[in-house]
Amino acid sequence: xxxxxxxxxxxxxxxxxxxxxxxxxxxxxxxxxxxxxxxxxxxxxxxxxxxxxxxxxxxxxxxxxxxxxxxxxxxxxxxxxxxxxxxxxxxxxxxxxxxxxxxxxxxxxxxxxxxxxxxxxxxxxxxxxxxxxxxxxxxxxxxxxxxxxxxxxxxxxxxxx
Numbered sequence: 001x002x003x004x005x006x007x008x009x010x011x012x013x014x015x016x017x018x019x020x021x022x023x024x025x026x027x028x029x030x031x032x033x034x035x036x037x038x039x040x041x042x043x044x045x046x047x048x049x050x051x052x053x054x055x056x057x058x059x060x061x062x063x064x065x066x067x068x069x070x071x072x073x074x075x076x077x078x079x080x081x082x083x084x085x086x087x088x089x090x091x092x093x094x095x096x097x098x099x100x101x102x103x104x105x106x107x108x109x110x111x112x113x114x115x116x117x118x119x120x121x122x123x124x125x126x127x128x129x130x131x132x133x134x135x136x137x138x139x140x141x142x143x144x145x146x147x148x149x150x151x152x153x154x155x156x157x158x159x160x161x
Contacts, residue, residue: 021111022095028118029090032125036087039132043080046136047073076135083128090121 050073055065 021114025114025118028122029093032121033087033091035122035125035129036083036090039129040080040083040087042132042136043076043083046139047076047080050076050139079132083132090125 051070055069055073056062058064
């Protein structure tokens with residue numbers, strides 16, 4: 001039996017250093033993407049709750065609600081879409097076709113750099129999720145919603161690949 005005998009079934013060869021690094025990288029990406037996806041769900045639920053509570057039902061005299069009432073829900077929905085998009089990009093980031101060659105570069109200082117990037121990725125995802133939880137806890141007010149937008153733009157600080 002070779003070291004990579006189960007690689008086609010599991011997707012990761014746990015018997016080599018390269019396989020373990022890949023498994024760790026996938027676990028970190030999965031954790032970060034999960035936090036971002038939960039943040040997106042929380043924003044979507046908060047937008048729906050805001051519409052339910054603050055936007056009056058349509059009437060014959062006013063079939064469409066005023067824009068200023070809809071704005072927080074629309075912005076929250078846009079932020080949720082951004083969070084979901086970043087979660088998908090983190091989860092589905094491309095992986096080198098031949099990981100053994102790519103991981104050879106990660107020995108020594110390369111592994112430390114990867115660890116720093118993984119910590120940064122998880123830290124940014126935790127920060128973004130915390131910002132969203134604060135916005136959702138306070139409700140969708142126009143004074144706190146810009147913080148969620150700033151949190152949704154964190155993906156510009158993270159380069160994937």
